[in-house]
Amino acid sequence: MYDIVIIGGGPAGGSAALFAAKAGKKTLLIDNDKSMTKRAWMENHYGIMEISGPDLVETGKKQAAKFGAEIVTAQVTNVSKADQGLVVEVEGQGSYETKHVILATGAVVELASQIGVTIKEGTEPRIKNVVDVDAQGKTNIEGIWAAGTCAGVSVHTIITSGDGAKVAINVISELNGERYVDHDVLKTN
Ligand SMILES: Cc1cc2nc3c(=O)[nH]c(=O)nc-3n(C[C@H](O)[C@H](O)[C@H](O)COP(=O)(O)OP(=O)(O)OC[C@H]3O[C@@H](n4cnc5c(N)ncnc54)[C@H](O)[C@@H]3O)c2cc1C
Secondary structure, X not given: OEEEEEEOOOHHHHHHHHHHHHOOOOEEEEEOOOOHHHHOEEOOOOOOOOEEHHHHHHHHHHHHHHOOOEEEEOOEEEEEEXXXXXXXXXXXXXXXXXXXXXXXXXXXXXXHHHOOOOEEEOOOOOOOEEEOOOOXXXXXXXXXXXXXXXXXXXXXXHHHHHHHHHHHHHHHHHHHOOOOOOOOOOOOO
């Protein structure tokens, strides 16, 4: 059983996968490789002078994989309740059991709507509908969280990746039973 399955591998999902895997959680990232970020060129992502969307997303996935996140390229078709946790169904690849799911599906909320997650009107330009989440990123279904564009945040990579990290930290904290922080300290000679 996975601790966290993340659906969507753009900046929100990739960042969530990085934090989850680095925290030692058994993490699976499933992405259909249709990220809107593949068309973007960034000069407003703090700390990076300029980067293409594809490079940002690929680097993020590599960072997550470095800490043990498993990455699958596929379409998720369903998420349902199991005796314990949730079952994530993937087109042509069977299913995966998990304690938590983070939806990070970008501008697409069809899957969320299909599985009974509450949807509301979006506020950001060109984003029609989003998942209704609380301040932590929780949806109306226990164990299902949402982050990034699909959770209604401003559609910029610094914000969607930060939101993915925020929600992952909240899930990790819930799994650990205490607030989680991930601070590496500068090594000095
Ligand atoms: C042309 C363009 C230019 C941009 N320029 C900038 C810029 O200069 N600066 C800036 O900050 N931002 C820019 N952005 C916005 C930036 O791309 C977004 O803010 C951010 O990347 C969205 O991240 P996300 O992870 O929420 O969504 P996405 O990057 O879209 O990732 C979501 C992923 O989930 C996948 N998915 C959805 N449903 C499923 C499913 N059922 N199964 C599997 N996978 C699924 C999607 O296909 C996608 O791969 C630009 C966007 C575009 C389109």
